[in-house]
Amino acid sequence: xxxxxxNVVRFGTRDRIEHLLVMLIFFALALTGLPQKFHExxxxxTIVGLLGGIAQVRYFHRLAGVLFAIMTLVHLVSILAAVIxxxxxxxxxxxxxxxxxxxxxxxxxxxxxxxxxxFDRFDYKEKFEYWGILFGGLIMITTGFALLFPIEATRFLPxxxxxxxxxxxxxxxxxxxxxxxxxHIYNVVLAPxxxxxxxxxxxxxxxxxxxxxxxxLEYARLFPEEAAELMxxxxxxxxxxxxxxxxx
Amino acid sequence: MYVRFAKxxxxxxxxxxxxxxxxxxxxxxxxxDENEECLTCHGNDSLSxxxxxxxxAPLFMKRELLExxxxxxxxxxxxxxxxxxVPHPARHYxxxxxxxxxxxxxxxxxxxxxxxxxxxxxxxxxxxxxxLFAPTCVKCHGSHDIARPAQPRSRISQTCxxxxxxxxxxxxxxxHGHALLMEQNKDVPICTDCHRSHxxxxxxxxxxxxxxxxLCGKCHADNRLMGKYGLSTAVVSTxxxxxxxxxxxxxxxxxxxxxxxxxxxxxxCHGIHDIGKVTGESAPAFRANLVKxxxxxxxxxxxxxxxxxxxxxxxxxxxAPLVYMVRLFYKIIxxxxxxxxxxxxxxxxWRTVVNR
Numbered sequence: 001x002x003x004x005x006x007n008v009v010r011f012g013t014r015d016r017i018e019h020l021l022v023m024l025i026f027f028a029l030a031l032t033g034l035p036q037k038f039h040e041x042x043x044x045x046t047i048v049g050l051l052g053g054i055a056q057v058r059y060f061h062r063l064a065g066v067l068f069a070i071m072t073l074v075h076l077v078s079i080l081a082a083v084i085x086x087x088x089x090x091x092x093x094x095x096x097x098x099x100x101x102x103x104x105x106x107x108x109x110x111x112x113x114x115x116x117x118x119f120d121r122f123d124y125k126e127k128f129e130y131w132g133i134l135f136g137g138l139i140m141i142t143t144g145f146a147l148l149f150p151i152e153a154t155r156f157l158p159x160x161x162x163x164x165x166x167x168x169x170x171x172x173x174x175x176x177x178x179x180x181x182x183x184h185i186y187n188v189v190l191a192p193x194x195x196x197x198x199x200x201x202x203x204x205x206x207x208x209x210x211x212x213x214x215x216x217l218e219y220a221r222l223f224p225e226e227a228a229e230l231m232x233x234x235x236x237x238x239x240x241x242x243x244x245x246x247x248x
Numbered sequence: 249m250y251v252r253f254a255k256x257x258x259x260x261x262x263x264x265x266x267x268x269x270x271x272x273x274x275x276x277x278x279x280x281d282e283n284e285e286c287l288t289c290h291g292n293d294s295l296s297x298x299x300x301x302x303x304x305a306p307l308f309m310k311r312e313l314l315e316x317x318x319x320x321x322x323x324x325x326x327x328x329x330x331x332x333x334v335p336h337p338a339r340h341y342x343x344x345x346x347x348x349x350x351x352x353x354x355x356x357x358x359x360x361x362x363x364x365x366x367x368x369x370x371x372x373x374x375x376x377x378x379x380l381f382a383p384t385c386v387k388c389h390g391s392h393d394i395a396r397p398a399q400p401r402s403r404i405s406q407t408c409x410x411x412x413x414x415x416x417x418x419x420x421x422x423x424h425g426h427a428l429l430m431e432q433n434k435d436v437p438i439c440t441d442c443h444r445s446h447x448x449x450x451x452x453x454x455x456x457x458x459x460x461x462x463l464c465g466k467c468h469a470d471n472r473l474m475g476k477y478g479l480s481t482a483v484v485s486t487x488x489x490x491x492x493x494x495x496x497x498x499x500x501x502x503x504x505x506x507x508x509x510x511x512x513x514x515x516x517c518h519g520i521h522d523i524g525k526v527t528g529e530s531a532p533a534f535r536a537n538l539v540k541x542x543x544x545x546x547x548x549x550x551x552x553x554x555x556x557x558x559x560x561x562x563x564x565x566x567x568a569p570l571v572y573m574v575r576l577f578y579k580i581i582x583x584x585x586x587x588x589x590x591x592x593x594x595x596x597x598w599r600t601v602v603n604r
Contacts, residue, residue, distance in 0.1 A: 039494045054498035109595035111602065147491075150556055151549050159555025163563065164570045166491070171578035175585060183589040192600050 007205035008222070018075070019201045022133070025068045030177050032061035037170040062148060069141045072134075091121040094131065098124040120217040125187055129179070136176045143169040286324045287311060289334075301343035313392045327354040345380035351391070352384040359385075365446035373450070383411070397445075402428055404438045418521040425521075435473060457513060461487060461496055464514045479527070483560045487514070490557065517541050 011019075035044035035057065051057045082088035101117035101124045108116050117123070122130070143165035146153040150162050189197040193214075200206045212219045289295060290309040297305050314320060325332045328351070341347040352375075356363035366372050366385070374382035388407050389397060398404055405425070409416035419425040419439070427433035442463055443449070449456040465484040467473055474481045487493035492512040518526070526534045538554040546553060563571035 036494060039488075039497055045498070048498050054495055106592075106595070109592070109599045111599065151546055151553060154552040154556055155550050157552065158570075159552045159557075160568055160570050162556035163490075163558055163568060164574045167563075167571055167574045167578070171575075171582065175578070175582050178582070178586045179589065182586060182593070186593050191596065 006208050008208055008211050008219075009204055010200050010206040010211070011204040013204070016201060016204050018071070021071060022068075025064050025071070026176075026180065028064040029061060029068065029173070032057045032064065033170075033173050034177065036061070037174060065141070065144050065148075068137065069145075072137050072141060075134075089121075092127060092130055094124075094127050098127055118216045119214060120221075121215060123214070125183075129184055132179060133176065136172055139172045140169060140176070143172070282323045282325065283314065299341050299343055299347060303344045305341075305344055305347050309392065317392055317394050318396065319394055326357070327351065329354065343380075348386070349375075349380050349384060351386065355385040362446045369446060369448040370450040371448060398438070398440075400432070401434070401438050402432075404440050405429075408439045415521050422519070422521060422523045423525045424523060435467070435476070437467065458496060458499060458511075460513045460515055461493065480560065482562060486558065486560045486562065512545060516544070 031047065032051065035041075035047045036054075038044050048054055048057050051060065079088065101119065104113070104115060104117040105124075107113040146161060146165040147169060153165075154162060188194060188201070193210075198206075198210075206214075287309060290307055291311060293308045295307040297307060299305055319327075330337065339350075341350065353363075363385075371383045375384065387410075397407070405416055405419060405428070420429055424436040427436045428438060443451065451457070461484065468479070469481050469484040471481050488497050495511040496513060515523075518524075524530055524534065535554075539549060539551055542549045542553050542557075558568050558571070561567045563569075563575060565572055
């Protein structure tokens with residue numbers, strides 16, 4: 001991990017490219033997918049018209065879908081390779097601590113307690129989104145291919161799986177869209193701590209202060225001397241300090 | 249003795265129409281007089297003229313035919329313009345078809361609106377390309393024996409059958425045609441209900457074809473009408489919410505016309521003129537044939553494939569339980585997840601404000 005005066009490198013080039021691609025593909029899929037789900041809405045007709053008609057929209061959607069499937073496959077294979085070679089990081093694996101963190105955070109929000117959860121490399125919100133997009137993505141890919149190849153899919157499976165896949169594909173897609181629009185955009189763009197938006201996933205760098213605040217356990221692991229010094233000076237204070245005052 | 253009467257030369261239909269009301273009482277007597285005048289010659293059953301082609305054009309007019317016409321109060325020259333002088337001015341017709349076509353424009357003086365509609369029709373298209381056998385007003389409506397066209401309604405299909413015999417036969421066997429001809433049913437569509445009467449579109453025209461779901465929906469989405477026969481009105485909504493229907497609703501347009509995707513319309517599965525019953529005792533036969541119907545577009549579809557289409561049924565526990573359960577699952581999980589996340593956001597904002 002590189003050090004410079006006030007930034008810490010949080011994401012490597014590969015992570016940043018992966019996020020950028022998923023972001024673009026997700027946008028393309030939502031833009032070409034939602035008008036098909038909400039085909040009766042006037043705005044859907046406008047979007048489909050602007051994109052060159054329903055045949056064109058479906059072509060773009062399938063193209064983006066196949067790209068997404070390839071990205072997911074590459075991601076899974078690289079994780080598998082990392083596990084086999086023993087270089088895998090367990091930072092994203094959810095544990096009991098994450099569930100405790102949810103409870104701690106909710107107690108903090110509800111002012112039952114003033115103790116804030118202390119996060120490591122990934123907090124439970126980030127883990128929720130990662131596993132959400134991974135499992136959601138797998139559902140989208142499976143149902144998407146079933147819809148793209150209905151003849152092949154029903155050769156051995158009952159016909160009913162096609163309309164079921166269509167319902168699942170549309171709803172899972174809508175849910176993913178809503179989670180991203182509501183939850184992800186809030187957490188990385190609109191929340192007072194990060195407004196007008198965290199650039200970490202694009203630049204790879206996180207301001208040192210923000211890291212100490214948002215990922216204190218990781219920070220302590222990376223910079224043990226500094227963390228010990230801080231703890232010595234302030235005790236448990238950083239945990240109870242208002243969030244907004246610590247962020248630039 | 250030949251008496252010359254003022255002839256309406258109004259080009260505009262509405263003036264001629266007004267004239268019917270304003271001058272009709274006085275003109276009626278005059279019309280009878282003039283028609284009597286014409287019948288002195290045309291009442292002779294041997295009267296005819298030989299055309300350049302060698303064809304005989306009969307010029308005999310049966311008095312009874314005129315008297316039973318809806319136009320019996322009109323003068324002969326109202327339609328046969330330019331023939332009010334005796335002897336008639338010389339005119340040249342190559343053949344019988346051209347002779348008959350020369351009266352083709354006679355109706356527009358009064359029936360201007362319907363006349364202009366015909367200009368958009370597939371029949372007029374044939375006429376404009378020089379087809380002398382293309383239907384004109386009189387081909388469908390008759391000439392001297394003109395009567396109300398849809399009395400009884402089955403008369404319409406008989407009229408179209410003059411040229412479209414094979415289609416008329418198929419229609420007669422269909423669920424619609426059978427009800428019309430055997431039960432004098434007033435709800436089933438006759439030819440003109442789908443094809444319209446004067447502005448008959450080319451049924452091979454893509455825009456017209458793409459409109460067929462709306463066309464069928466006119467009756468099949470009508471609760472009152474379908475209720476009479478115990479038929480579901482969900483047929484249109486279930487079609488539109490499925491893949492085929494959504495494609496059709498978006499106009500199935502590609503960037504170029506050659507890119508236009510194939511889309512299954514009502515008629516592709518149910519047939520066009522030979523539409524059969526899909527309920528009751530006809531259902532098993534229709535269902536047994538379904539794989540073949542699907543295979544028309546989906547080559548290689550297996551026996552499982554037709555079940556991919558829920559046959560216009562809304563998913564329920566009895567029909568398509570898997571689809572029903574998946575739908576129910578998302579109906580619960582989406583509000584739960586998204587609502588939960590929104591609540592967390594609001595709590596976070598609230599705590600942030602409290603901290604300040």
